[in-house]
Amino acid sequence: MSPGSKSGALDFEGRSYSRNDLDDLAAGLADELAAEGVRTGDRVALMSSNRPEFVIAVLAIWRLGAAVVLLSPAWKHDEVAHALAVTAPTRAVGDNPVLGALLPMRDLDHPISPRAADAASPDPAADAVLVFSSGTTGLPKAVRHTHASLAFGVRQWIEVLGLTGADRIQIATPPSHILGLLNIVTALEAGAWMRLHRRFDLDTMLGCIQDDRITIEMAVAPIALAIASHPKLETFDLSSLRYIMWGATPVTAAVAEQVTARTGVRWLPAYGASELPVIACNPLDGARLDTVGKAAPGVRVRVVSLDTGAVLAPGETGEIQCRADSVMAGYLPAEATASAFDDGWYRTGDVGHVDDDGWIRLTDRAKEMIKVRGFQVAPAEIEAVLHGHPLVRDCAVFGVPAEDGESVVAAVAVVDTAAVAVVDTAADILTEDELIDLVGARLATYKRPRRVVFVPEIPRLPSGKVLRRVLKERYGRPSDQ
Structure with missing residues (x-):
């Protein structure tokens, strides 16, 4: 997708970057990669910790019209080898020796020389990113998103979060996961201020909410559990938070209610997948813990029978299926794509129901x-x-x-x-x-x-x-x- 032109700032371990700084560094890195042979339509593997150079590398690869293959920095040799075999990237960028041992890699620990950035407009239909599915039931597949589908998801995320240039967020979730990437790109597009953390540390996260006056906190289940069990949670001033977003898994109400009781901060449950990043979100006013919310703008949702595949009436439980412009272009290996769709509807694999008012409730994964x-x-x-x-x-x-x-x-x-x-x-x-x-x-x-x-x-x-x-x-x- 297009890097956008909004102003904003990124802070990391005592250093600040303006949007112009990021673009100029990305232009410099793009020149390096082009000199190494990266061309439009190529794939470039990126295996990096959460750091500004990750963001710069993504923007650089997009400037060249190439696609980013995101690899988890937690992966070991065999996992990385599998990912490379599936996606066949030509080059690599990162800070992980596991990747460097398998593919020629531009080390992000080496300085990047900036140059004045010119405009960059990748083809909307071209692949932007390949992110791996969670692999909870088997070997992970690569999910292909085009610049158009990712851009649509970013616009949805900005709208449902009510995100503006006045917001301040921090990101400790892995950037190799769709939620981490979505948060980073969304903050850049909205012009919001963001702080990156190399790794998750609960006390650091809570301290930054207090000191940086964070307005929106992004949480997944392990973070929510850690917050709820923190013995000194009340000693942190969290009053700047508009809400904490809970995503990736259904809300555990007892955990969320404990945090709210101790801090007064409310939650905003949301729902998405690597294949369709923003499916649903609660309204900013009147969010509820018993539902992931209602379909995001531009998303159509239906429920089908687990036994017959027939479309079900409101209130009946079955598999959640969706249509949206933000849905993936397909999987790699390509033969896995057909089973992910039912007559053009993306099969989430999640079980739940939608009531007459459009509230979506998830009960579980079909395979689980x-x-x-x-x-x-x-x-x-x-x-x-x-x-x-x-x-x-x-x-x-x-x-x-x-x-x-x-x-x-x-x-x-x-x-x-x-x-x-x-x-x-x-x-x-x-x-x-x-x-x-x-x-x-x-x-x-x-x-x-x-x-x-x-x-x-x-x-x-x-x-x-x-x-x-x-x-x-x-x-x-x-x-x-």
């Missing part, structure tokens, strides 16, 4: 639904109950094979307490039976966990999505009950 004696059980519903227990720090629910289909297993991480030794047991302070009974008292009998395993941490992606396949591998022995 647990079938217990013929009943569909949504892990998120059980997790919401478990999160309500004061001694549950985090949790995730998954299914394991059983004679009658599947049985429910809950993995639970308890609060940090000296009285608890977490080695598959927390009996000193919390018991398996107590949690099973808690769910049984709130939900139907068939939704009760058959087993609870106490774990040190719940494995999550940086976006907050639970890696249920990892839990199944570690704790998913078939049930014999």
Whole structure:
């Protein structure tokens, strides 16, 4: 997409950059890459920590009419090798030796010489970015966004957030994830001030809200959990915040309500995907925690039966499907694209319903639904109950094979307490039976966990999505009950 022409500023570890600074540095880096053979239509891999040079590299690659292939800096050799095999970039830019060992890489730790930037207008139909899907159920696929689809998503994000040049945000989420990239590009386009953090640190984040007078905070589930459990949260002045956006996973109401009760800051739940960055958002006035909101401007939503594929009436539960100009151009490998669409509608894989007034409620992922004696059980519903227990720090629910289909297993991480030794047991302070009974008292009998395993941490992606396949591998022995 076009870099835009708005003024604004980026701060990072004591240094400030104007928009002109970023553009001039991007023009200089683009000259370097062009001299190394990067041409219009090429793909350039980018594997970098959250830093100004990441932003500069994205803008430089776009200036050349090339596409950015975003790689997570947390990936190891085999993961990077898979991503490169799928996308076939010709060059690399970054600060990670794993990438440098696999592809000629321009090291971002080396200085960039700026030059006066001229106008740059990439082809709207050309690929802008390839970002990898979360890979919660298998090897990740590359999601292709054109300059046109990304630009449309940015305009949607500006509108639903009510973002203006007067806003101040900070970004600690990984830039290789669609939400991190979307936040950065949106701030540049709106002319908002932003602070980048090399890595997430809760005290630093809270301190910057206070000192920088941040107006909008972006959060995913791990950040929300960390805020809610901070023992000294009340000592930070968070009064500048208009709201905290909760995205990437459905809101855990008990966690959100705890933060609001302690700080007075409200939440703005939103919903998107790598394939369609902005699907829905709550209204700025009257946001609710029980829904991801209503469809964003330009997004059409329908719900279809999980069994027959028939379009369902308002209030009926099935797979959420969408149409929008911001939807991806397709996947790599290309053969994966066809199954992502149903007669032109993007299949989110999320299960939920839309009521008569357009409010969208998600219950779970279609591939993560647990079938217990013929009943569909949504892990998120059980997790919401478990999160309500004061001694549950985090949790995730998954299914394991059983004679009658599947049985429910809950993995639970308890609060940090000296009285608890977490080695598959927390009996000193919390018991398996107590949690099973808690769910049984709130939900139907068939939704009760058959087993609870106490774990040190719940494995999550940086976006907050639970890696249920990892839990199944570690704790998913078939049930014999």
